Each structure stands twice: as C-alpha cells, then as structure tokens.
Amino acid sequence: MSDKDRVLGHADEADGIEEYDNSLPTWWVGLFYCCIVFAAVYGADYHFLRSRSSASEMEQAIVARPKVEQTTAAAVGPEAIAAGKSVYDTNCVACHGAALEGGVGPNLADTTWIHGGTLSAIQNTISVGVPEKGMLTWGPILGPEKVAQVAAFVHAQGGGQ
Ligand code: HEC
Incomplete structure (x- = not known):
C-alpha cells in the first residue's frame, strides 16, 4: 500500500x-x-x-438616531388622551392589541420598554419608528399632533415612566 x-x-x-x-x-x-x-x-x-x-x-x-421636535405641552390633557385613543384604535391595534397587550409589536401597557417609557421617548419611537423591526415611521403618516396624542394615550396606560 x-x-x-x-x-x-x-x-x-x-x-x-x-x-x-x-x-x-x-x-x-x-x-x-x-x-x-x-x-x-x-x-x-x-x-x-x-x-x-x-x-x-x-x-x-x-x-x-433622529430626534423629533417635542410638541407635548398641549398634548397631555384628557382630551388629547381621548383623541390619542382613537388614533390608537385606528392605527395600532393590529400589532399592539386592543388592550395594548402586544402581539406582533410589544406590550405597551407594562413597564418594560425597549426604547424608553417616558412620554418624550414614546413620542420619539412612534414618530421615528423602528422600520427594521416592522414598526412604521408614523411621524409623516400621522403628523405631529396625532403622534403627540397617541403618545399621550400610550403613556397614560400604566406603563409610562
Ligand atoms: C405593523 C405592526 C405595527 C403597527 C401597526 C404599530 N406598531 Fe408599534 N411596534 C411594532 C413593533 C414590531 C415594535 C417593536 C420594535 C422593536 O423591537 O424595536 C413596535 C414598537 C413600538 C413602541 C416601542 C415599545 C417599546 O418597548 O419601546 C411604541 C411606543 C409603539 N410601537 C407604538 C405604536 C403606536 C402608537 C402605533 C400606532 C400609531 C404603532 N406602534 C403601530 C409594530 C407595530
């Protein structure tokens, strides 16, 4: 061999x-x-x-990471939160659930936040989005007022910091 x-x-x-x-x-x-x-x-x-x-x-x-102009001052009262609920029900329920319990997107009613749970952090996340994860850039779609309203609504649901 x-x-x-x-x-x-x-x-x-x-x-x-x-x-x-x-x-x-x-x-x-x-x-x-x-x-x-x-x-x-x-x-x-x-x-x-x-x-x-x-x-x-x-x-x-x-x-x-882009930061948006803050327009929160006028947008935290009960009326803004109520307006935010209707923005939420129209645009966000599909991924975050009717009770914000989560689904495709994360739970928004608990105290765990990926991008921060302060009002301005939530507003920024909604406005800028996380396109690579499937969260749309809502700023140009909703405009600053609706973004501020829906942020106020999300923030008021118990998990906000
Ligand atoms: C197509 C599905 C989809 C829709 C519709 C959607 N989201 Fe999201 N959202 C996501 C995903 C997925 C994430 C997680 C992003 C990540 O992992 O960084 C997210 C993240 C978020 C976060 C950050 C949560 C955290 O823990 O920091 C907020 C706040 C949020 N969404 C609010 C909204 C609001 C308000 C609307 C309606 C205007 C909305 N989302 C519509 C999919 C969606």
Whole structure:
C-alpha cells in the first residue's frame, strides 16, 4: 500500500468510517495561514490603529438616531388622551392589541420598554419608528399632533415612566 492512502484505522470506534492519513492540500494550508495573517492585520487595524469597537459603533448609531421636535405641552390633557385613543384604535391595534397587550409589536401597557417609557421617548419611537423591526415611521403618516396624542394615550396606560 502506498504511503499516501494509508488509513488511520479507527473505523471500529467511528461506525465504520475510515479516514486517510494524508497531508492537507497545499492550497488549503496556504489559505489557512493567509486567514491567520489577515486576522492579525485586521485586528490590529480595527482595535489599535483606528481604535474602533462595537461599543463605540453602537454609541454612534444611537447618537445618529433622529430626534423629533417635542410638541407635548398641549398634548397631555384628557382630551388629547381621548383623541390619542382613537388614533390608537385606528392605527395600532393590529400589532399592539386592543388592550395594548402586544402581539406582533410589544406590550405597551407594562413597564418594560425597549426604547424608553417616558412620554418624550414614546413620542420619539412612534414618530421615528423602528422600520427594521416592522414598526412604521408614523411621524409623516400621522403628523405631529396625532403622534403627540397617541403618545399621550400610550403613556397614560400604566406603563409610562
Ligand atoms: C405593523 C405592526 C405595527 C403597527 C401597526 C404599530 N406598531 Fe408599534 N411596534 C411594532 C413593533 C414590531 C415594535 C417593536 C420594535 C422593536 O423591537 O424595536 C413596535 C414598537 C413600538 C413602541 C416601542 C415599545 C417599546 O418597548 O419601546 C411604541 C411606543 C409603539 N410601537 C407604538 C405604536 C403606536 C402608537 C402605533 C400606532 C400609531 C404603532 N406602534 C403601530 C409594530 C407595530
């Protein structure tokens, strides 16, 4: 038997699967060493030369998130909340549920918030949306007044902070 196709002989422990004891193909070993070199160069560049990190990328993304003009002052009274309920019933029930209990979208009546539970945070989330998660950018659809009203309604439902 040639040296090349010698088997390792552990078929007994490996359900009959045999394995050759050949050296790895040169192209594969070359690629492997290239990967190691690339990782070292890339790692040095990422962390030290440009001082990047996933934490700072996250911070930049948060800072870059658009903020809307706050128009809450007039929009927190009982009338605004009542108007907000009708905006909610028309536009939001399908995903957040009739009792804000959640469904496709998260529960809006509990005290757990992904994007913050203050009135202005809620207003901002509604206005800007979270398009990548399926929450529309409601600002241009509803306009600032309805956004403020529906935010006041959501905020008044017990979970607001
Ligand atoms: C098509 C489904 C859909 C509709 C309609 C919808 N939402 Fe959402 N909403 C979502 C999803 C999904 C999320 C979760 C986003 C995330 O995971 O970041 C969300 C998140 C939110 C949040 C943030 C919750 C948190 O925990 O921070 C608020 C507030 C909210 N929606 C209010 C509204 C209001 C008010 C309306 C109606 C004007 C509305 N949503 C309509 C799907 C929807």
